[in-house]
Amino acid sequence: MAVVREITFAQALNEALDYEMGKDEKVVVMGEDVGLYGGIYGVTAGLYEKYGPERVRDTPIAESGFVGTAVGAAATGLLRPVVELMFIDFLGVTYDQIYNQAAKMRYMFGGKARIPMVLRTTCGAGFSAAAQHSQSLHALFIHVPGLKVVMPSTPYDAKGLLISAIEDDDPVIFIEHKGLYAVKGPVPEEPYSIPLGEADVKREGKDVTIVATAAMVHKSLEVAEKLAEEGVSVEVVDPRSLVPLDTDTILNSIKKTGRLVVVDEGYPRAGFATDIAALAASRAFEHLKAPVKIITPPATPVPFSPALENEWIPSAERIENAVREVL
Amino acid sequence: MPVEEIPRETLLWMYETMVRIRVHEERVAELFAQGKVPGFVHLYVGEEAVAVGVMANLRREDFITSTHRGHGHYIAKGGDVKASMAELFGKKTGSGKGKGGSMHIADLDVGELGANGMVGGGIPHAVGAGLGIKLNGLDNVAVAFFGDGASNQQNFHEGINLAAIWKLPVVFVCENNQYQISLSYDKQQTIKSVAERAKAYGIPGVSVDGQDVLAVYEVAKEAIERARRGEGPTLIEAKTYRFRGHFEGDPQVYRSKEEVEWWKKNKDPIKLFEEKLLAKGIATREELDAIWEKARKEIEEAVKFAEESPWPSKEELLEDVFSTPTKGVLVWQW
Numbered sequence: 001m002a003v004v005r006e007i008t009f010a011q012a013l014n015e016a017l018d019y020e021m022g023k024d025e026k027v028v029v030m031g032e033d034v035g036l037y038g039g040i041y042g043v044t045a046g047l048y049e050k051y052g053p054e055r056v057r058d059t060p061i062a063e064s065g066f067v068g069t070a071v072g073a074a075a076t077g078l079l080r081p082v083v084e085l086m087f088i089d090f091l092g093v094t095y096d097q098i099y100n101q102a103a104k105m106r107y108m109f110g111g112k113a114r115i116p117m118v119l120r121t122t123c124g125a126g127f128s129a130a131a132q133h134s135q136s137l138h139a140l141f142i143h144v145p146g147l148k149v150v151m152p153s154t155p156y157d158a159k160g161l162l163i164s165a166i167e168d169d170d171p172v173i174f175i176e177h178k179g180l181y182a183v184k185g186p187v188p189e190e191p192y193s194i195p196l197g198e199a200d201v202k203r204e205g206k207d208v209t210i211v212a213t214a215a216m217v218h219k220s221l222e223v224a225e226k227l228a229e230e231g232v233s234v235e236v237v238d239p240r241s242l243v244p245l246d247t248d249t250i251l252n253s254i255k256k257t258g259r260l261v262v263v264d265e266g267y268p269r270a271g272f273a274t275d276i277a278a279l280a281a282s283r284a285f286e287h288l289k290a291p292v293k294i295i296t297p298p299a300t301p302v303p304f305s306p307a308l309e310n311e312w313i314p315s316a317e318r319i320e321n322a323v324r325e326v327l
Numbered sequence: 328m329p330v331e332e333i334p335r336e337t338l339l340w341m342y343e344t345m346v347r348i349r350v351h352e353e354r355v356a357e358l359f360a361q362g363k364v365p366g367f368v369h370l371y372v373g374e375e376a377v378a379v380g381v382m383a384n385l386r387r388e389d390f391i392t393s394t395h396r397g398h399g400h401y402i403a404k405g406g407d408v409k410a411s412m413a414e415l416f417g418k419k420t421g422s423g424k425g426k427g428g429s430m431h432i433a434d435l436d437v438g439e440l441g442a443n444g445m446v447g448g449g450i451p452h453a454v455g456a457g458l459g460i461k462l463n464g465l466d467n468v469a470v471a472f473f474g475d476g477a478s479n480q481q482n483f484h485e486g487i488n489l490a491a492i493w494k495l496p497v498v499f500v501c502e503n504n505q506y507q508i509s510l511s512y513d514k515q516q517t518i519k520s521v522a523e524r525a526k527a528y529g530i531p532g533v534s535v536d537g538q539d540v541l542a543v544y545e546v547a548k549e550a551i552e553r554a555r556r557g558e559g560p561t562l563i564e565a566k567t568y569r570f571r572g573h574f575e576g577d578p579q580v581y582r583s584k585e586e587v588e589w590w591k592k593n594k595d596p597i598k599l600f601e602e603k604l605l606a607k608g609i610a611t612r613e614e615l616d617a618i619w620e621k622a623r624k625e626i627e628e629a630v631k632f633a634e635e636s637p638w639p640s641k642e643e644l645l646e647d648v649f650s651t652p653t654k655g656v657l658v659w660q661w
Contacts, residue, residue: 028462054462060492065485068451069458072469075440076390078459093481100445101452108431109441110424111647145648169650197655244655 004186012155012187013043013120013176016162017082019191021051024080027166028073030057030066031084031120039084041122041181063094067119071102074117074171082166085121088137088175095140102171103146114169118162123151124177124215124265125313131301134309136214136265139272141173142242148172148196149242153217155185157240160194168196177214177265199246201253205235208323209253211276212236212263216295216314220263223319234323242272250276251284258289259326263319268296293322328545330607338609341383341540343618345375345597348399350622351408352571354630355398355415359575363634364415366428371399373538373570376596377502378403380543380565381470384551390438390456390469392449394502395430396569397442400472406434412629418636425639426647447473447480450499454486457495457560468496468554476507478521487562491528496554498547499562502537504569509581522564530560537565538594541603568594 007015020027029044029051035058038045048056059066063085070081085091091098098119105113125134141149148170152158158176165172202217203224212220217238224234237253239245254260260280264273273294280292295314303309330338352370359368371378374396382403385391393400401411407422411432414421422432433441440456443449453471460467477483478501490497501521505512518524525532531553535546543565550561568590572579579587604610648657 028458057493060485060488062481062485062488064481065451065454065489068448068482068486069455069489072392072440072449072452072455073459074455075435075452076456076459078456078463078465081455096445096448097451101443101448104431105433105441106650107647108423108427109433109435110422110426111650112423112433112435113441114650148649148653168653195654197653199655241655244653244657246655248656 004188006184007155007187008181009155009158009176009183010042010181012159013162014045015187016159016166017044017047018050020163020166021047021055026078026080027082028055028057028079029082029084030059030070032059032061032086034058034084040086041178044084063090064097067094068097068101070117071097071115074115075105075113077114080116080166082118082120085119087133088121088123089132089135091121091137091140098141098147098173099144103144106170107146115171116169118165118172118174120174120176122176122178124179125302125309126179128304128306128309130304134302138175138242139266139270142272142275146171147243149175150196150240151175151214151242152240153180153214153238155183155187157194157200159187160192161196161240163191164193164196167193172196175214179215183218194240196241197244197246198241199237199239199249201235201249202238203234203236205233205257207233207257208259208261208326209235209237209257210261210263210319210323211250212238213242213272214265216263216265219314219316220319223316223323226320227323232323232327247279247283250279254280254284255287258287260288261293261295261319261322261326263295263314265314266296268294268299271296290326293326295319295322328541330541330603330609333541333544335609337383338604341379341544342600342604342610342615343622344379344382344403345540345600346618347622347625348375348378348402349597350619350626351402352398354626356571356575358630364429365417368429368575369396369573370571370575371396373590373596374502374504374567375399376540376543376600377500377537377565377567378472380540381500381547383544384548385470386467387437389467390440390453392440392453392471393442394449394472394474394477395442395444395446397432398429401432401434401439401442404434404439405437406432406439408625409629409632410434412633413636416633416636417638418633419639419643420632420636424643424647447477447482449473450477450482450486453497454490454495457490457497458493460496466555468498468551470498470500472500472502474507475501475503475505475512475515475521478524479515487528487560490560491530494557494559496557497560498550498554499560501562501564502567503564504567506569506573506581508573511581520564522562525562530562532562532564534564534566537567538596538599540596540600
């Protein structure tokens with residue numbers, strides 16, 4: 001078997017953007033510092049040099065204006081914009097354009113509109129960036145009908161899912177955890193796509209299912225590795241796409257193991273973790289051998305001090321304890 | 328603009344379109360009062376000269392974005408009136424299959440990117456259309472319609488700034504009807520004219536009498552031609568007045584009956600235009616009457632179509648959320 005080279009999560013995203021921009025002139029990249037600067041996370045590096053300032057477009061700090069511009073450009077069918085919103089925390093200033101405009105136009109216009117746009121944004125704590133630059137607000141998007149929501153955890157998934165997202169004719173919110181950009185993994189050089197709505201079993205197991213998102217997938221895998229030494233077999237399911245949701249893979253895993261721990265960095269109430277718990281309760285209750293455990297941060301803003309922030313982020317220890325409790 | 332400089336065909340199109348909008352809106356007011364049109368309805372009576380004066384300069388391929396008060400823009404841009412009437416009724420045959428209603432009427436086939444329930448929400452969409460036009464090397468334009476209230480909103484400032492720095496073919500048309508629901512213009516901002524704001528973005532700004540369709544036509548023509556030439560955006564403020572309340576059923580405690588009557592008597596855009604057409608011998612009374620007759624017939628046919636159309640089926644509730652077939656589950660019942 002050929003050895004696949006390893007690249008970072010950020011490089012994998014860059015390859016997806018480069019491929020799509022090379023393939024389709026309608027694909028344009030817009031956002032703050034995405035041009036010469038290459039994006040503050042380096043995801044758009046080199047694209048400005050290759051495709052020029054018309055297609056790699058630096059914007060003023062005017063999120064509502066440029067996200068709305070992307071919505072309008074997509075609605076005309078003239079462009080397929082990929083917008084970078086530096087932090088998901090900033091979505092409040094543009095939320096109308098996302099949840100009232102992009103998400104609703106097709107339905108309200110009787111199916112006559114297509115909004116082929118991707119809003120790339122970042123989530124995640126762990127950098128002492130405090131409460132306005134550290135949130136994982138994916139639940140706000142999952143909540144609103146008309147948006148597709150993607151949240152990859154590996155470089156391989158990042159590339160394949162971003163290609164699918166850009167080629168999709170609906171508005172896709174593509175959420176990248178800041179802690180994953182430097183993570184390396186095997187990624188084929190050639191382009192490939194991963195269908196939206198297909199979960200991935202990141203590790204097979206038979207005793208407990210962990211459903212985890214983004215950075216929490218890696219923590220869960222660590223825990224699974226550790227517990228395997230004790231003979232506990234943990235299955236880790238990464239939904240990858242939160243809307244649409246691959247309920248079949250999740251439910252099949254719960255039915256197989258009979259135990260469920262959900263790990264998510266979103267806030268605890270009305271969040272993705274509670275969503276999966278409700279799914280299990282309503283569709284797999286008879287298979288459950290123990291109550292579902294939910295591991296999320298507490299319902300507080302993200303604290304600044306590393307001492308507090310470490311406490312805030314779900315730890316491997318909490319995940320491990322939860323697994324032990326349901327066993 | 329002197330009528331002599333405008334082709335007769337264009338002048339008659341403008342008159343006819345203003346009349347069609349007027350007849351449409353007054354008929355919708357009756358239908359709303361009869362309980363046949365659900366929801367909120369914001370009528371364009373009194374403001375017809377703005378949509379028509381601008382749209383007389385647009386092509387089918389040009390784009391517009393509209394407001395709460397969008398019926399006039401829709402009709403003037405060439406939207407299908409039967410489809411919009413059915414939409415107002417919430418019928419299956421509506422332009423949005425009964426899912427959008429008055430505040431969201433759209434006709435993408437004629438470049439009408441939609442009325443908008445959010446004040447200012449559509450302004451950046453016109454900027455996006457302008458960006459698409461520019462990057463595709465086309466010579467079309469996009470026009471954003473919005474009200475005086477929206478001119479205080481972030482989408483106005485951010486959208487107009489983006490269009491200015493990127494020199495996009497976008498024309499911003501503020502319909503200053505002097506009330507943001509109940510708040511009068513002088514209580515919303517300290518400047519005399521919204522057009523003054525153009526200075527802040529380094530683009531031309533012009534204020535025009537929105538009740539004079541020829542005046543609107545002239546400034547719009549200049550702005551649109553400028554945009555087509557690649558010289559960037561213009562901000563137009565058309566000073567106008569809504570003859571009816573903000574929405575149907577508005578008790579209008581914020582303005583006097585005398586004020587409304589004064590505008591109806593002295594500043595009705597259709598009457599003013601009619602006087603000019605007759606005085607200059609462009610059209611006879613009989614020809615103008617025939618236009619009214621034709622418009623009434625057209626609107627009655629649209630009403631009949633809407634009334635006779637079926638309601639959407641229950642299955643349609645779940646349709647048109649997304650356009651692409653997707654794996655996984657979009658909607659599940661707990």
